Amino acid sequence: MWIYEKKLQYPVRVSTCNPMLAKFLIEQYGGADGELAAALRYLNQRYTIPDRVIGLLTDIGTEEFAHLEMIATMVYKLTKDATPEQLKTAGLGDHYVDHGKDLFYHNAAGVPFTATYIQAKGDPITDLYEDIAAEEKARATYQWIINMSDDTDLNDALRFLREREIVHSQRFREAVEILKEEQGKKKIF
Amino acid sequence: MNTHFKTYYPYVSPFDPCKPMVKKTYSTPPNLYLGFQPPNLPQFTPMEALRAGTLWKPLYDPWYSPYEKGKKGVPS
Numbered sequence: 001m002w003i004y005e006k007k008l009q010y011p012v013r014v015s016t017c018n019p020m021l022a023k024f025l026i027e028q029y030g031g032a033d034g035e036l037a038a039a040l041r042y043l044n045q046r047y048t049i050p051d052r053v054i055g056l057l058t059d060i061g062t063e064e065f066a067h068l069e070m071i072a073t074m075v076y077k078l079t080k081d082a083t084p085e086q087l088k089t090a091g092l093g094d095h096y097v098d099h100g101k102d103l104f105y106h107n108a109a110g111v112p113f114t115a116t117y118i119q120a121k122g123d124p125i126t127d128l129y130e131d132i133a134a135e136e137k138a139r140a141t142y143q144w145i146i147n148m149s150d151d152t153d154l155n156d157a158l159r160f161l162r163e164r165e166i167v168h169s170q171r172f173r174e175a176v177e178i179l180k181e182e183q184g185k186k187k188i189f
Numbered sequence: 190m191n192t193h194f195k196t197y198y199p200y201v202s203p204f205d206p207c208k209p210m211v212k213k214t215y216s217t218p219p220n221l222y223l224g225f226q227p228p229n230l231p232q233f234t235p236m237e238a239l240r241a242g243t244l245w246k247p248l249y250d251p252w253y254s255p256y257e258k259g260k261k262g263v264p265s
């Protein structure tokens with residue numbers, strides 16, 4: 001069960017009207033290493049992982065939905081007042097034809113979201129290594145989006161999201177250490 | 190502390206079509222080095238932590254675009 005708090009995890013402020021950034025941000029909405037893929041991947045792995053790391057997957061999987069909401073807010077703010085002409089020049093003409101101003105789960109190139117983006121191998125170490133890789137990929141994606149954006153307010157929120165990927169990766173790495181078990185075990189002879 | 194960037198210098202051909210980027214950098218965030226987080230690491234204040242995205246100073250590694258003046262250190 002979830003309890004919803006009607007606020008964003010981090011305030012989203014967008015200061016320049018640049019709908020093209022929305023096109024880039026969609027990568028983190030419905031892309032392979034985006035927040036939706038992350039949330040679904042972790043929450044799905046919870047059931048069959050050793051119980052010591054279930055809570056971590058629940059926590060991080062839940063937080064990814066909070067990130068998804070932030071990305072959605074950014075995309076919405078960047079497109080809600082754009083004219084069809086502006087959307088066309090921003091490369092969002094294809095999107096507008098199919099979805100109007102609705103958001104949709106696809107990546108920056110318009111490829112629709114697919115469950116094949118996420119894995120479930122039934123092997124705890126394998127799954128956690130995938131999770132670590134997913135966090136690093138999301139971190140890298142945020143770097144490239146920030147690099148292409150000159151909107152300092154938007155970048156501020158993106159920086160927050162990238163930092164969270166670093167923390168998530170750290171925690172998944174620790175989960176691997178927990179499952180390796182020997183770590184920190186005092187050997188008394 | 191470890192650096193959050195590493196650099197390398199790839200081969201540059203005299204026939205490269207574009208102006209070469211002599212120095213290439215890549216990100217090496219702190220999670221690569223921390224291992225299992227030890228107890229009692231330095232913390233941000235709660236207000237700073239909310240802005241930074243982490244409570245733990247050693248895990249803080251902000252990324253700035255080339256358009257932004259890189260203001261490292263404590264989040265303001």
Ligand SMILES: [Fe+2]
Nearest residue numbers: 038164165168
């Ligand atoms: Fe994440």
